[in-house]
Amino acid sequence: MHHFDYRGGVLHAEDVAIPDIAAAIGTPFYCYSSATLERHYRVFADAFKGQPARICYSVKTNSNLAVVATLARQGAGADVVSEGELRRALAVGIPPEKIVFSGVGKTEGEMAFALETGIDQFNVESEPELELLSALAAARGLTARVAIRVNPDVDAKTHEKIATGKAENKFGISWKRAPAVYARAKDLPGIEASGIDVHIGSQLTDLAPFEAAFARVAGMIEELRAAGHQIAHIDLGGGLGIPYRGDNDIPPHPDEYAAMVKRTVGHLGCSLTFEPGRLIAGNAGILVSRVIYEKRGDDRAFLILDAAMNDLIRPTLYDAFHEIRAVAEPAGDAEQAVYDVVGPVCETGDFLARGRRLPRLQSGDLVAIMSAGAYGAVQASTYNTRPLVPEVMVRGDIFQEVRARPSYDAMLKQDIIPSWLD
Numbered sequence: 001m002h003h004f005d006y007r008g009g010v011l012h013a014e015d016v017a018i019p020d021i022a023a024a025i026g027t028p029f030y031c032y033s034s035a036t037l038e039r040h041y042r043v044f045a046d047a048f049k050g051q052p053a054r055i056c057y058s059v060k061t062n063s064n065l066a067v068v069a070t071l072a073r074q075g076a077g078a079d080v081v082s083e084g085e086l087r088r089a090l091a092v093g094i095p096p097e098k099i100v101f102s103g104v105g106k107t108e109g110e111m112a113f114a115l116e117t118g119i120d121q122f123n124v125e126s127e128p129e130l131e132l133l134s135a136l137a138a139a140r141g142l143t144a145r146v147a148i149r150v151n152p153d154v155d156a157k158t159h160e161k162i163a164t165g166k167a168e169n170k171f172g173i174s175w176k177r178a179p180a181v182y183a184r185a186k187d188l189p190g191i192e193a194s195g196i197d198v199h200i201g202s203q204l205t206d207l208a209p210f211e212a213a214f215a216r217v218a219g220m221i222e223e224l225r226a227a228g229h230q231i232a233h234i235d236l237g238g239g240l241g242i243p244y245r246g247d248n249d250i251p252p253h254p255d256e257y258a259a260m261v262k263r264t265v266g267h268l269g270c271s272l273t274f275e276p277g278r279l280i281a282g283n284a285g286i287l288v289s290r291v292i293y294e295k296r297g298d299d300r301a302f303l304i305l306d307a308a309m310n311d312l313i314r315p316t317l318y319d320a321f322h323e324i325r326a327v328a329e330p331a332g333d334a335e336q337a338v339y340d341v342v343g344p345v346c347e348t349g350d351f352l353a354r355g356r357r358l359p360r361l362q363s364g365d366l367v368a369i370m371s372a373g374a375y376g377a378v379q380a381s382t383y384n385t386r387p388l389v390p391e392v393m394v395r396g397d398i399f400q401e402v403r404a405r406p407s408y409d410a411m412l413k414q415d416i417i418p419s420w421l422d
Contacts, residue, residue, distance in 0.1 A: 015397035028307035036284035047258035058277030066402035079275035137190030147195030199237025205251040214264040238275040278374040285373020308343025310383040327366035330359035
């Protein structure tokens, strides 16, 4: 469920008409619904009531400070994968003891900053990382609480570019190798390896891969405990999908997911961490764009928007589907056309949809690209010297720009012409 719907023939974000935002901000822009963010967080958190669980929002999903702050006020912790994301979490008041640091390539500087900040947990993904973390912690007289991320070699059956739990993926330590790594961690100074971490991918719409991975982790915990390791904590990552295609694409409800978690690992008596991202932010955001031209080719029609692949790269990068709606609600008998929906970027790969049946649109019409709150703005670039898209947050009947569109002058000032060219 989200809070974007038609009222009086016009698409609204909560109680704000989308054309009103477009008139004030210009297009394209991202628009986030506070009510949707809050509801999705509560639905997931409520699924684990009565269990020793904490919810650490995956900041990489959408790292706008307004989004992270909204979730922090709901009680969320943070899952971060860089020092920058850690600083974002701290900036909005998430306490260090509710922050976990994931990622395969943590640098010495990032680990040192995280140690000195006092974060709760490092999700360690390689043996060299474990050795370096030990050295850094011991040098400071600190202890790093660690969960070893295991790769369970389970196919998440999602897009190959967002699968993370197979043997050929770069993430984690092979589940077969993990016992030796825990044995090494036990001997290292400055390390407390009291947890285990697993995350097999993103946008999963079937519980079976989760269940297979979690069952393997449960077996590993029993073996590790038998070998003398005190495993008290499980980080089960995120990955539960969202309905990009409306009612035709319904993933399991968080209650079903929670029941599966209890069935697979509930008997272990461990505290749990979850790192949802897309589930919370995905359907809480839209990308609003304006039609520049409707162009007729020899064998197809193109709808050329002022938003492009540099603003939302998911269709090009992941073959991702995003529903596209006309902001002005079409009549039931409105003329339709089949379009390739494209942007102005000088790339054949610059498209937002292909072969999409939509109401007939013309220059100046507004469209909303739905389910764009996750991995939209965070993956945007300035390719073709196009300014980054502004972001807007709505709460009830008010809206505020939460990231401004940079001016061309500001963009140009970021470059430095070397002295020998002056």
